[in-house]
Amino acid sequence: MPIKNKNNGETDLSTKSEIIPSSNQIVVGFDQSSTAVKPAEKVSIREVAKQAGVSVATVSMVLNDNPRISRATQLRVQKMIERMGYRPNRLAQSLSSKYTQVIAVMLPPLRHAFADAYFGELISGIADRAGKLGHKMLIEQAKPQYIRESKHIELYERRFVDGVLCLGFNEKHTFLSDFAHREYPMVLVDNRFGNDTLDCVHCDYRLGSQQAMNCLLQLGHRIVGMIYAAPESPTSRDVIDVYTSKLKEVGVIPQESWRVDGLFTDEGGAAAAEQLIKTHPQMTAILCGNDKMALGAIRYLIQHGYRVPQDISVVGFDDIQHLAYANPSLTTVHLPLYELGILACERLIERIRGKVERIHDILPTHLVLRESTGIARHHH
Amino acid sequence: MPIKNKNNGETDLSTKSEIIPSSNQIVVGFDQSSTAVKPAEKVSIREVAKQAGVSVATVSMVLNDNPRISRATQLRVQKMIERMGYRPNRLAQSLSSKYTQVIAVMLPPLRHAFADAYFGELISGIADRAGKLGHKMLIEQAKPQYIRESKHIELYERRFVDGVLCLGFNEKHTFLSDFAHREYPMVLVDNRFGNDTLDCVHCDYRLGSQQAMNCLLQLGHRIVGMIYAAPESPTSRDVIDVYTSKLKEVGVIPQESWRVDGLFTDEGGAAAAEQLIKTHPQMTAILCGNDKMALGAIRYLIQHGYRVPQDISVVGFDDIQHLAYANPSLTTVHLPLYELGILACERLIERIRGKVERIHDILPTHLVLRESTGIARHHH
DNA sequence: ACTCCCATAGAAAACGTTAACGAAACCGAC
DNA sequence: GTCGGTTTCGTTAACGTTTTCTATGGGAGT
Numbered sequence: 001m002p003i004k005n006k007n008n009g010e011t012d013l014s015t016k017s018e019i020i021p022s023s024n025q026i027v028v029g030f031d032q033s034s035t036a037v038k039p040a041e042k043v044s045i046r047e048v049a050k051q052a053g054v055s056v057a058t059v060s061m062v063l064n065d066n067p068r069i070s071r072a073t074q075l076r077v078q079k080m081i082e083r084m085g086y087r088p089n090r091l092a093q094s095l096s097s098k099y100t101q102v103i104a105v106m107l108p109p110l111r112h113a114f115a116d117a118y119f120g121e122l123i124s125g126i127a128d129r130a131g132k133l134g135h136k137m138l139i140e141q142a143k144p145q146y147i148r149e150s151k152h153i154e155l156y157e158r159r160f161v162d163g164v165l166c167l168g169f170n171e172k173h174t175f176l177s178d179f180a181h182r183e184y185p186m187v188l189v190d191n192r193f194g195n196d197t198l199d200c201v202h203c204d205y206r207l208g209s210q211q212a213m214n215c216l217l218q219l220g221h222r223i224v225g226m227i228y229a230a231p232e233s234p235t236s237r238d239v240i241d242v243y244t245s246k247l248k249e250v251g252v253i254p255q256e257s258w259r260v261d262g263l264f265t266d267e268g269g270a271a272a273a274e275q276l277i278k279t280h281p282q283m284t285a286i287l288c289g290n291d292k293m294a295l296g297a298i299r300y301l302i303q304h305g306y307r308v309p310q311d312i313s314v315v316g317f318d319d320i321q322h323l324a325y326a327n328p329s330l331t332t333v334h335l336p337l338y339e340l341g342i343l344a345c346e347r348l349i350e351r352i353r354g355k356v357e358r359i360h361d362i363l364p365t366h367l368v369l370r371e372s373t374g375i376a377r378h379h380h
Numbered sequence: 381m382p383i384k385n386k387n388n389g390e391t392d393l394s395t396k397s398e399i400i401p402s403s404n405q406i407v408v409g410f411d412q413s414s415t416a417v418k419p420a421e422k423v424s425i426r427e428v429a430k431q432a433g434v435s436v437a438t439v440s441m442v443l444n445d446n447p448r449i450s451r452a453t454q455l456r457v458q459k460m461i462e463r464m465g466y467r468p469n470r471l472a473q474s475l476s477s478k479y480t481q482v483i484a485v486m487l488p489p490l491r492h493a494f495a496d497a498y499f500g501e502l503i504s505g506i507a508d509r510a511g512k513l514g515h516k517m518l519i520e521q522a523k524p525q526y527i528r529e530s531k532h533i534e535l536y537e538r539r540f541v542d543g544v545l546c547l548g549f550n551e552k553h554t555f556l557s558d559f560a561h562r563e564y565p566m567v568l569v570d571n572r573f574g575n576d577t578l579d580c581v582h583c584d585y586r587l588g589s590q591q592a593m594n595c596l597l598q599l600g601h602r603i604v605g606m607i608y609a610a611p612e613s614p615t616s617r618d619v620i621d622v623y624t625s626k627l628k629e630v631g632v633i634p635q636e637s638w639r640v641d642g643l644f645t646d647e648g649g650a651a652a653a654e655q656l657i658k659t660h661p662q663m664t665a666i667l668c669g670n671d672k673m674a675l676g677a678i679r680y681l682i683q684h685g686y687r688v689p690q691d692i693s694v695v696g697f698d699d700i701q702h703l704a705y706a707n708p709s710l711t712t713v714h715l716p717l718y719e720l721g722i723l724a725c726e727r728l729i730e731r732i733r734g735k736v737e738r739i740h741d742i743l744p745t746h747l748v749l750r751e752s753t754g755i756a757r758h759h760h
Numbered sequence: 761a762c763t764c765c766c767a768t769a770g771a772a773a774a775c776g777t778t779a780a781c782g783a784a785a786c787c788g789a790c
Numbered sequence: 791g792t793c794g795g796t797t798t799c800g801t802t803a804a805c806g807t808t809t810t811c812t813a814t815g816g817g818a819g820t
Contacts, residue, residue, distance in 0.1 A: 044776055055800045060778060070798060087537045091475040092776035095805050112701065114503040120495020127521060136540060139519050141507060157467045160516060424806055435770045440808060450768065472806035476775050
């Protein structure tokens with residue numbers, strides 16, 4: 001299934017960019033050093049113009065390669081710029097032009113928001129694409145007081161940024177409606193806003209839920225529990241909706257008590273699994289709203305004598321990396337978060353430039369079949 | 381042991397700031413919405429001045445509460461600022477003043493740099509303190525091409541930032557020497573540069589290594605292996621140095637082959653553990669350079685029939701959160717990374733303002749005793 | 761009453777760009 | 791040879807602050 005896109009979008013979501021594959025803290029070296037470190041006494045566009053024998057306007061136009069400049073003078077000026085080591089002051093640029101070339105990434109006020117695998121993937125994509133499009137990335141955290149003081153609006157009004165990407169928010173975060181009048185470019189990432197009044201891009205959680213449920217149903221599971229989280233989130237509701245309708249399709253009426261809130265955390269997942277398995281011993285599979293909860297659930301189950309997947313199958317959501325070593329490895333719905341980050345960044349910048357009106361893009365998911373799922377055991 | 385500080389530093393490293401404790405993705409709501417969303421047609425300092433019946437200079441002085449303004453007019457102007465919803469354009473402010481009030485956080489080009497628990501803790505501290513000090517935080521990744529194009533210098537020259545915090549770099553990253561002439565404020569975080577020519581703040585890895593080794597030696601371990609990483613890093617060498625000298629203190633000469641590089645990764649830790657245990661079956665304890673490698677080592681050991689800690693004790697470094705659920709839980713050296721982030725941010729800003737000359741601060745560590753260590757087994 | 765000084769505030773010059781407008785020079789066409 | 795039309799580039803006014811320099815008023819000192 002190709003990219004579902006309500007706009008005319010044909011965005012390139014590839015090119016993971018040059019990254020050294022490893023993974024932690026102090027990486028072993030990559031040799032490099034900038035070619036020249038100029039102590040360079042500040043040189044302004046005026047100096048360059050004078051030395052090149054042209055006006056400042058001409059230099060400016062060369063900088064923004066305005067077609068009105070002849071190839072000859074363009075080369076001459078560029079030579080001089082190079083020779084003098086001139087770098088335009090972007091404060092002056094932004095002050096006089098319309099854009100700051102900076103975007104902000106807004107994170108929810110979680111203790112470990114900066115160390116989260118989910119946010120990390122998104123931010124990675126955003127950072128890569130922003131860099132490629134000549135934009136800088138500011139990171140902010142929407143703590144209660146921050147919102148109370150309207151710092152999120154100040155971001156625009158004081159001209160810190162041209163636009164904002166909001167990660168990990170849902171309808172409970174009422175400050176989002178500050179963007180409803182669409183005066184300030186903002187794209188909600190991996191969620192949508194109820195009345196579809198906000199620009200957004202997100203993964204196709206309905207599709208993901210279908211893929212997960214198809215898998216479980218094909219393996220013969222019928223009593224399928226669910227560990228969800230943040231039911232106020234439209235995408236979370238998508239997953240739940242499909243979960244119930246898929247079960248109904250095969251003639252099973254999922255009870256209310258088959259669903260437990262796992263709070264998006266490992267511990268919550270474990271607690272939820274406990275509750276599910278104690279109240280429904282005949283349950284043979286659990287669908288989890290994210291990988292963390294799935295891992296917590298598996299941990300609980302194994303520690304209490306259940307075999308995964310022989311006794312109970314578990315499916316997650318996210319496909320966060322560096323979990324390959326989990327035992328058993330997790331069958332999960334892969335969310336293309338890196339690509340979503342790229343898309344979000346790209347759409348936001350288009351929106352800033354007025355190249356697009358409404359944004360509501362959806363990226364397809366796919367199931368990654370690993371060891372935590374298996375054929376449903378018989379219950380007698 | 382108090383803070384070791386070569387400067388006159390008495391920095392407040394407390395106040396974790398208001399954060400909702402939970403942990404993932406879409407958090408359950410915190411009610412909030414900005415008090416007022418002004419559609420506000422851009423109002424500049426000139427308008428305010430006119431309405432308040434004063435000059436722009438006066439308004440500016442009120443903004444920066446310059447003592448030369450009388451209390452009466454100050455109040456009058458502030459009222460008007462409030463009433464008109466005026467927000468100073470910080471591009472203009474920065475253009476005309478000396479500072480941008482923005483700092484950058486430079487990350488190494490690792491694939492998951494944005495999702496790393498180690499960096500996450502540091503960044504969390506930095507973000508909190510930067511916000512408190514009225515600064516914004518830009519995040520950059522020092523990919524090879526980035527350095528080749530001197531973008532790290534451009535950061536200053538084009539006036540994006542006043543200073544940079546470098547996380548996760550070591551002496552192999554030769555671009556760091558671009559800062560040796562100390563023209564551009566930069567603080568190396570959690571490492572130091574060989575000839576001590578760069579400003580830096582870091583944890584006391586020597587102390588940490590002592591604490592870990594004291595623990596193991598007291599438990600009777602003598603054949604102690606080590607899984608290190610990035611030996612080009614001065615702090616890594618600190619750990620290794622203390623490891624060897626501590627063993628020598630009790631009359632043990634650690635062989636070269638007792639040490640293996642674990643590459644800072646989980647997989648590397650597992651491979652290193654394998655190598656150690658196969659070549660030295662009599663080994664009863666392993667000291668690891670970080671928690672990831674320790675976890676990898678434990679995973680390998682358990683999967684291959686060793687009991688931890690009964691057969692082998694393992695000690696880590698970092699004390700990364702959300703690892704409490706590991707089994708067995710990890711004895712590790714706690715690095716005060718959040719606090720280090722705060723300190724780094726604070727020092728950098730002092731440096732920017734010229735309030736401090738050289739920076740080289742060290743924060744103490746402490747051992748967290750958990751389940752992965754025990755009394756050395758007898759070997760016959 | 762006159763000077764001097766302090767407290768207070770205004771005027772104008774930066775800060776370093778972009779952009780709107782206008783003006784030469786050159787072209788071919790008539 | 792004049793005339794519109796292009797190219798190509800210079801002039802100048804923004805952009806919204808801070809800062810330096812200057813000016814005014816009034817009270818204290820003599």
